[in-house]
Amino acid sequence: MTQASTTTTELAPERVDMEAERLVRIGLSRVIEPGDPAALSAFQDLDVIEAWQRLRSGAAGMERWSARVAEVDPERDLERARSAGARFVIPGDDEWPAQVEVLADAGQQSRQGGVPFGLWVRGAANLRQVLERSVAIVGARACSSYGEHAAAELAAGMADNDVTVVSGGAYGIDAAAHRGAMAGSGVTVAVLACGVDVCYPKSNTALFDRIAEEGLLVSELPPACSPTKLRFLARNRLIAAATTGTIVVEAAVRSGALNTAGWAEQCGRPVLAVPGPITSRMSEGVHLLVRERNAVLVTSVADILEAISPMGHRLTPYPHAPAEPTDGLDLELRRTLDAVPVLRPAAADRIATTAGLDVDTVRECLETLEQADLVEYLETGWRLSPNHRRALGGP
Template sequence: MTTNCASSNDVVDHRAAKGPVEVADHGVANGTGDAARPSASVQPMSAQVGEAGVGGTGGPSGAAISGADDGERLARAGLSRVVEPGDVAALKAFEGLEALEIWELLQQRAPGTERWSTRLAEAKPERDLDRAAAAHARFVIPGDDEWPEQVEILAEAGQLSRRAGVPFGLWVRGPANLRRVLERSVAMVGARASSSYGEHVAAELSAGLSDNGITVVSGGAYGIDAASHRGALAGSGVTVAVLACGVDVSYPKRNSALFSRIVEEGLVVSELPPGCSPTRLRFLARNRLIAAATLGTVVVEAAVRSGALNSAGWAEQCGRAVLAVPGPITSRMSEGAHLLVRERDAVLVTNVADIIEAISPLGTRLTPYPQSPKIPTDDLHHDLRRALDAVPVHTPAPATRIATTAGLDVRTTLQCLETLADLSLIHHAPTGWRLTPVTPPTQ
């Protein structure tokens, strides 16, 4: 079910500088830097939560919930339904407030919260948690063992495309531990309308990263995303698909079989609760999560206006490595990657070792830089090189003619010719010296 944001007028600022928040009669926070006392007409938020969770509701399975953790989980689940991922207006309105406090303000219909009133009416966090459990999914929030703390950099990363902020929680489906698999992870992103070259490179790099214990994270879309997931699955590691819809929704539909494989071996993740459909803004919000959760973002193939460049922008703002794969200069689908290298200081990468070096704190390389194959003439000193260059290929020449051509005296030339013969580079014929013919390798 796709839920559209309700429009509203100006949003009242419910921010508090620090410390506990005081809730006035109308439910609007007006806390100061000191610990504030609740007004007489409104109970403290902790008291309103009580043993039954936020608003006195039951738990995901209908049982009573006790403890602040369960109350916070319900509040965050509800907020993930009510507030669009990365909603800048919500960040401004509720800056400085905890999830329970925001949820309480929304339930009290506090002034300035009208923007979210339509969605609040349909928000049933217990139902969403039940639906997630039925799909073998879970809701991970800050404080959980699985919570990836690196995504909290989004609180400081500013905004891009009117999206910003840390998720209220993450809906997760699959057997792996989210925090652990993201500890060493790389985002592989690129065009949906990709070329065969781009898909081949994405799959090869992802398989190599997977074999080296690095989790491949992508967005589950057609093209480069799908090729990256498949490549990682072909390796020995895991892959994570971060979706712009609910974790129980297969979008795009033709990737359903791929999502099934990912759920069996890796993870499918989303900020959105079960049943939600994708929108353009949700894809942009999803990009910030992919960038923040990983050590670096590799743009495999992208046009100048590709959404992959939005992911690269988020990686820059989160202080993560930005990497780009070069492509044919005639390909429009590589223009975005080339632009990143030329104008935004992205690291050009052509193999797995390049990527690992870029994301490693000490610049570790798995393999040395590629070198040209060594040939016998590489170690020849100056006179030997001059003599060798003067030896004819076909018709043998006497030492005196070779000395003249090389610009060496005859004695030095003879010494060089003997050395070159010992190296099997030349041989002596009845009428002089010539290069040793190169024998083609046998099949």
């Protein structure tokens, strides 16, 4: 039975306990801001049931949350979610992505750490499964055409390799990454700083609807919640923790994308940086990651796959220039070839003088070079062969 159609009286005792815990976690997600450092401190040694009971008791130190506690209605939030085609996933559910629990230790309280009480999910895909092999692609909202193109191409490449693309649903790099993944017929996940039933920014409504159809919309915040600056920052930690690596495509020195990269570092995930023009302010933050924070510079899908795969897997071949006919020639052959005229033939003794070698050595070298189709002999002397001239861009 689905969660929407099952009553607690029909459930086994352990399932009833889990559904009761689900309601508690919904209440906590409505009362406590994501990653609230005060809550992390106040409830540090308590489980969620104990934390909820303490909140509702009105005990000393709970005043900051009292107004919200009085208005909490978990059943109403569940109904809102169901109306929007969403659900609330908690630890113990098949869909729960256990990797986000790294947030219990990652970061500092002042940086809004902490494991989510649960995740509101809109879309048909299984959250745990789609995040098992995933990367985050983040970057500037006011991106350049270069950045937008790079994000879309890399996202499409990830999709072609069955890697889920995760981003924040914002303008610029985020939207390009989501669209690129879907263009590659892949799965994409948008992690929001608002409720999964709220479209922000509004002009991305069509994009969010398509993501909900083909991928997932995810948030810590209950339905109808609006975004705030601090909620965006808290959202960044979830993007970093949920994925196997974070790719930054264009980011100024002060950028939310760098905040996500910082969380990836704290979570022990690789940070990957796509280089940009040295004249671009939008790439200053990216270059800073490479220069001072040990980010891995990536320029292709192959680079990314190597970085997020287990050590020794998906290794990127070292780039090599195309083989040249002159590769492997020893020093005397090279000196002789360099001394051979391009068009006007020269005698062997003249070539020997130019090459700085004796005539007998040059004659032997010329015969070897002729066999390799690098030079040809005419009645008036030696010159480069037609094939070698064309290889050098000559007539």
